[in-house]
Amino acid sequence: MGQPEMQPEGPPQDGQSDLAGRTFPLGDWGEPAQRLDELYRWVERGALETAAWYLTDRVWKRRAARALRGGAAAGAVTGAGLPLLGLTGVAGDGVVAWGYLALLLAVACVAVDRFFGVTSGWIRDVATAQAVQRRLQVLQFDWASESVREVLGPADGTASEAAERCLGVLRRFSEDVTELVRVETADWIVEFRNGSAPMGIQGAVASGSRSDSGGGQGRIPLPPGPAARPNMPRQRPPEPR
Structure with missing residues (x-):
């Protein structure tokens, strides 16, 4: 979450560094085409590293989310099914307590997923x-x-x-x-x-x-400020009789 923490590539050089620790490439602009190509590769590499960080970070979250959702679903089904079996006489009365425990497990899985x-x-x-x-x-x-x-x-x-x-x-x-x-x-x-x-x-x-x-540049607009007011629908005036 947030800006990925990546190590700088190579020893630090003179120049401006971004939040990921990568040094902004500075040098002689006697060859503009070569300098522009170097800047492009620097920007492209930073974007690829950012996307790779998010794709790597999602792996464990996906597994944990599926485990928690599966536990919540299994707990809900078990918690609803065991009391019904106890009421119909298919199983003993002791299964009702296990049903409550299963419901508690389902609620715990949902709470952990939401809290974290x-x-x-x-x-x-x-x-x-x-x-x-x-x-x-x-x-x-x-x-x-x-x-x-x-x-x-x-x-x-x-x-x-x-x-x-x-x-x-x-x-x-x-x-x-x-x-x-x-x-x-x-x-x-x-x-x-x-x-x-x-x-x-x-x-x-x-x-x-x-x-x-x-046809724009694909810029990401800033979110509206806190003082923005929603547009209220205008009421239609009563028609004269």
């Missing part, structure tokens, strides 16, 4: 990993489009303007991935405090999908 956020954490990990992977595909196609444009010839401006467009593509992608991680972390904090998961990452992914289909 096992199932909700599994869903958040899957949703965040898929959102990062989908945004990475958009970046790859955008980068390929810029590369083709440069190969065909800088018809849309100078080389400095082309480099600025490429840097803008990388910056927007980094901001989108950071926003996805922030939304997932915010959901975890709210769930930890209130015991319920708002699943804001799903709303962010849906908003990004609508933005991409509308």
